[in-house]
Amino acid sequence: MVRKHGKEPYNIVVLHGGPGAAGSAFGLARLISKEFGVLEPMQSKYTIEELEEELMEQIEESCAGKVILAGHSWGAWLAGLFAERFPDKVEKVILIGSGPLDEYYVPQIGERRKENMSSEEAEEFEKILRQLENGFGEKDEYLQRLGEICDKADGYHEEEALRDKADVNGDLYEKVWKEAAELRKSGKLLERLGRISCPMVLIQGAVDPHPAAGVIEPLKALNVDIKSYVLDKCGHTPWREKYAREEFARVLFSELRAGK
Template sequence: MNNTVRLYGRPPYRVVLVHGGPGGAGEMSPLARRLSQCMPVVEAMQTKLSIQALIEELRDQIAAHAQTPAVIVGHSWGAWLCLLFAAHHPDMAERLILISSGVLEDRYAEVLRATQSARLTEIERSEMAKLTGLLDDPDVPDKGALFSRYGYLFDKIENYDVEPEAQEPFETDPAIFNHVWTEAAAMRSSGDLLRQASLVQCPVLAIHGDYDPSPVEGVREPLARVLKTPFEFLVLKNCGHTPWLERHARDEFYEILEANVA
């Protein structure tokens, strides 16, 4: 193991996990440990401040530690990174599994924002707006505590019914989030995100919770429209943004995932 990967089990590794955030390194550790009970797993960490650099970092991680082509599993923002990676390095991706992907077009982001707002109280909405401003302010020093509180409110927005004991703390990196998300949002707005997704040459499976604030159609419809490879979309009932933590959906999620990475 080095500072940018965690290895579970013995080689050869052919399953690679790509976390969300951006900047949420370690969020997929519970998932990695569970999968490693039946197969070796690479948990890749993101340390770079641009999308192109993250694509090349993931290439280096997979080349150094995994058997290629690999099954690449991305969560949230990590699902986008998987699509971009496979578009740039098609020979290294055998299959993509996208868990709780963000919506791929701006028109669906409006639905996302409305859902997020409806799940907070008026006081919490005010606090969220204040936190967003502080996190975006380059003159605000150490943002770790702000980011943690922001994450707490997002948990309320995103989760349906999680097992508290299943949650684990992980460090978030505000610098990576701010740099990468700004670039990623611009790619979505310009249509470049979908244009690059259309270049993917391997099969794609998307898994999405019905309670995820990112609407199902915001992921399913754009990908079904642009992908030229086999594409399957599965919806989990009573499930939010992080299926492996969800009390009612976790078992079904693991059954689906384990069947598709084996």
């Protein structure tokens, strides 16, 4: 399933987070559609390889020529993995709120998140992570609540009215995230993104718990050039941020136009 925003041609593709949070990139697609036609695929497969192939089918059915991939959070990783596997299909990759590519930076995420949580939220956060890891209870409900806690902790000053409702899939999250985390731990995630041949751009909030350095520095160590923007007063989801969304839009459209 895909949603189309704006008018043809649909040569910009936004990828949602999660994994298993289809629809969470709706606001990003809506923003881009003010100027460009945008494809918003819903990811539904349960392995990374199948997600890449599903995305290829969605692009081939709706897009002509090469596309610009703009992925948010988990979607940033999928955008990079797809671009490495199918270089003839991708003109540019824009990573938004990307998780770090190297395991070294992972502890910083939890530490930075907990600084923005109450003690009760931090306790619930850890409990839900354990329950998801061990397969207890209703995964969709746990993932929904985990998203609510993280949204609050990951933002700087998000506008509540700009939040989009995601179609949460706990089984998809469990299977794909386990594989994705192992890909990072093994170094294969960085290895694959290090082979991307098209231009790469990172747009990250300065107070996003996912440190921008976790993307920039590992790629720099591989002599991979990535253009980066770190936005002040901005958390994990820039298009929802009260103080950063205008700067985010300016940067984003500048990069989208440059890819045309």
